[in-house]
Amino acid sequence: MRMDFQTEHPLQALWRLTAIPLQSQALAQALAHQLFAHLAQPASASTVAERLGLHPGACAIWLELLWSMDLLSRQQASDAADGSAGEALFCSSALAQRYFLEAAPDYCGQAWQYRQQALSGLAAQWPQWLAQGQVAMTAPPGSWAQAARVQIAQEQRAITVPAIQHLLAQLGPLPATGRLLDLGGGPGHIGIALAQQLPQWQGMVCDEPATAAVAAENIAQAGLAARMGAQGCDVQQQDYGQGYDLIWCSSVLHFLPDPAQAVRGMWEALNAGGLLLLAHAERPDDPAMAACVLPFYAGLVLRGHYLPRPGDMARHMAAGGFGQIRALGRLDFPMAPVWLHAGRKSA
Structure with missing residues (x-):
């Protein structure tokens, strides 16, 4: 009888977990x-x-x-002498x-260290979260802007921008001219990539003021200051203006007290016929896919933020007035996939 030694023990996946810190x-x-x-x-x-x-x-x-x-x-x-x-x-x-040579265009070393330190810190806090349901956490002033300048910028350039470029190729033709908004755009590299792909469009990146200043620097470095800007805004307060033909919003609704109202505000900001693209991580119903998401977003949920369930984005868009709502599938984003949804404001 032939014995099969290739079968993996049911505990092997859990044993591998113990080696991850090493x-x-x-x-x-x-x-x-x-x-x-x-x-x-x-x-x-x-x-x-x-x-x-x-x-x-x-x-x-x-x-x-x-x-x-x-x-x-x-x-x-x-060994040349004896061939051993x-x-x-x-x-x-x-x-x-x-990804890990500092001179490489896609360098992500600091971004990886940033994520590793954050998740290691969260893991160490699990006993306190489970016992008390809360952990005192304070971010130093300007920390988000600094992350946008360095770590998040590395991930946007190396990972998110190529995904966006591939997405645009799949979306089909957009009008020759228009106005685009990268809402909650951080360092602005997504908005910059959109503007580079749409050379006759005007553009805007909106985020908190200190982060918008980082985006403005990146826009200037990209040579796009003549047709693109950055401004400080409060997404929930909808103070980012109107008259847009394309709004890109990724990983923003997680942090808002009323995501549905925010989506309605995006509808109001679009011109008739305008397109909204929402890209956010979700809580999948499939355990294998959930394993790709929850380790990276558990901390967000523990802190009371929003991780949508499947179908939430489409419902928010429909309630906000959008039509032609489509689920466009998953995009490879830093850490975990996001689900992309598109909707139009009727002409």
Whole structure:
């Protein structure tokens, strides 16, 4: 009888959970030591240890762990004298070179560290959340604007903007001219990408004043100041003006006290025939998909914010006056997927 040793034990997925902190720290240390720049060219563990002043044995298993995470490639060298296996050579993988080299256009090192620290802190607070239902949390003044300038900007450029560019290609033709609004746009890279794809359009990015100032800097750097601006606004108070032909709003309704009213305000801000695109994480009914979302949004729910259920966005849009409401599927966003919904204001 042939025995099958390939069957995975039911607990294996849960055992893997216990190893995640070790893997996370392996990457954190790689970023701290700028390892991926040091391994732009292949090098052995002993060479890396000497170069970085690390313990050779610990460095060797560290590099193997990063190799197992697809952040390094490994090639086995051979001893020229007798043909036996020599010390392995490690090199930064394509994944690491794209996202974790500081000089790379898609660098996300600081963004990853920002998320890792936030989620590690939340995990440590679970006993207090479960016992008391609340944890005292205060963000220093200007922290959101600083995150928009650095970490969120990295994610928008590397991950969100390519998703938006792909989306526009799927939406079909838009009018040759018009006005667009990136509502709650953070550092503004989504609005900038939209304006670059719609060269005859005027545009606006709206967020809290300090963050809008960051967006204004990015707009100027992109050479779009002549037809695009940024202004401080309160989305719930609908003080972002009217007369738009396209509104993009992603990951904003989570933080508003009345999401349905906010969607109605977007309807009022659109011209007749205008298009609203809403992109937000949702609480899926499928457990496998929920596992892709809830670990990243549990903290948001614990703090009393809104994580919509399937169907919520379409209901908000219908109640707000929109027609031609469509669910356009999922987009790959930082951390977790978002669900995209489109609706039009009748002409």
